[in-house]
Amino acid sequence: MSVKILYEDNHLLVVVKPPYVPVQEDISGARDLLNILKEDLKVRYNKPGNVYLGLVHRLDRPVGGVMVFAKTSKAASRLSWQIREHETEKIYLCVVKGCPDVLKGRLRDFLLKDKVNNKVKVVKPNTPNSKEAILEYEVLEHKQGLSLVKVRLLTGRSHQIRVQMAHNGTPLFGDVKYGFAGSGEENLALWSYQMEITHPIKKERMKFSSPPPDGYPWNLFKQLV
Numbered sequence: 734m735s736v737k738i739l740y741e742d743n744h745l746l747v748v749v750k751p752p753y754v755p756v757q758e759d760i761s762g763a764r765d766l767l768n769i770l771k772e773d774l775k776v777r778y779n780k781p782g783n784v785y786l787g788l789v790h791r792l793d794r795p796v797g798g799v800m801v802f803a804k805t806s807k808a809a810s811r812l813s814w815q816i817r818e819h820e821t822e823k824i825y826l827c828v829v830k831g832c833p834d835v836l837k838g839r840l841r842d843f844l845l846k847d848k849v850n851n852k853v854k855v856v857k858p859n860t861p862n863s864k865e866a867i868l869e870y871e872v873l874e875h876k877q878g879l880s881l882v883k884v885r886l887l888t889g890r891s892h893q894i895r896v897q898m899a900h901n902g903t904p905l906f907g908d909v910k911y912g913f914a915g916s917g918e919e920n921l922a923l924w925s926y927q928m929e930i931t932h933p934i935k936k937e938r939m940k941f942s943s944p945p946p947d948g949y950p951w952n953l954f955k956q957l958v
Contacts, residue, residue, distance in 0.1 A: 734769055739941050744808040744934050745801060746770065746786065749943045752797035752920060757788060770802065789813050793892065795907075798825070798925025799941050803933070811933035816889070822929040824942075825884040825894055826957075828922035828950045829903035830913055832880045836872040840897045841865070844890050852910065853892040855900045866890045868897055874954045879906060881954040883926075894923060906950050922950055 734754070740747040748770065750756070755765045771784045786802050787809030803809035815821050843863040845856045856863050867887040874881045880903065884894050895911045898904060904912035907919035924945035932939055945951045 734764065736766065736769060736773070737943070739799065739943060740939075742804075744804055745932070746774075746804055747799065747801050747928075747941045750792055750797050750800045750925070752946075753795055755794050756791050756800070759794075766800070767802075774804075787812070790816055790889070792925055793895075793921075793923075795921035796923045796925060797946070799928045799943050800925065801928055801930060801941070808933040812930065815930060815933075819887065820931065822927075823886045823889070823925070824927040825886065826924045826926045826945055827882050827884060827894060827898065828906040828953075829880050829882055829898055830906060831878065831903045832875045833870070833872060833882075833901060833903050837870070839867065839869050840901055841867045842897055842900060844893065844896060846891050853890070853896045855896060864888075864890055866893045866897060868894060870898075873956050876953045879950055879953065881956060895921075920948075924951075 737749040739749060750766055755763055757767045758765045767786060767788055771786050774780065774784045786804060787806065789801060789803055789809055789812040792800060803812050842855045843858050843860060844853050844866045845860055845863045846853045865888060869885045869887065871883045872880050873883055886893065895905055895908050899911040906922035907913060907915060908921050909915065927940065927942040929940040944957060951957055
C-alpha cells in the first residue's frame with residue numbers, strides 16, 4: 734500500500750491516511766498505518782533494527798486525511814504537548830444529511846463513551862466520566878439534501894464530530910452508527926483536511942492540507958472541484 738507523504742524531515746513525517754486503514758494494530762489484524770510507515774522508513778533509509786515513529790494523535794479507522802507523526806522521541810513529546818494544550822489547529826471537512834439551522838456556529842456538548850460497544854453519546858453535564866466537547870462549524874455548500882461542512886475542533890474527543898453533528902440533527906453521510914439511514918455501503922464522509930502545528934525543533938508554524946477524495950458525495954460540491 735502506498736501512502737502519500739506531504740512533508741518529511743529529520744523530526745516529522747506528515748502523510749495522508751487512507752480511509753479504512755487503522756492507525757495502529759488492532760484486533761482486526763488488518764495492516765495498520767503506523768507499521769506501514771515504519772516499514773517504509775526502514776526500507777528507504779536502509780535502517781537496521783526497529784524504526785522509531787511516534788504516534789501523537791489519532792483518526793477513526795474510516796476517516797482519511799492529514800496525519801502528523803514524530804520521527805524522534807523529543808519531537809513526539811513536544812507535539813503531544815502542543816495537542817494537549819490546544820496549540821495545534823485541526824480542520825475537518827464532512828458531508829452531512831440535511832443542513833444545520835444555523836449555518837455557522839459552535840457546538841458544546843458532554844460526551845460519554847461506551848467502550849464495550851465503541852459508541853459515544855451526548856449526556857447531561859456533570860455525568861460521571863463524561864468529557865466536554867467543543868467544535869466550530871461552517872456550512873460551505875448545500876446540494877441534493879446534503880451539506881458540505883467545515884469543522885474546527887477545539888477538543889479532541891472520540892467520535893466527536895460524528896456524535897455532535899448527529900445530535901445537532903445532521904448526521905454524517907455514511908455514518909450508520911450515528912444515524913445516517915443509508916444502504917450501509919457508503920463510505921463515511923469525514924476527512925482530516927488541515928492540521929497546523931509548530932515545528933518541534935525549528936519552532937516555525939507549519940500548515941499541512943489535503944483535499945478529500947474525488948468521489949461521491951464529495952464531488953457534488955463546487956468548492957472541492
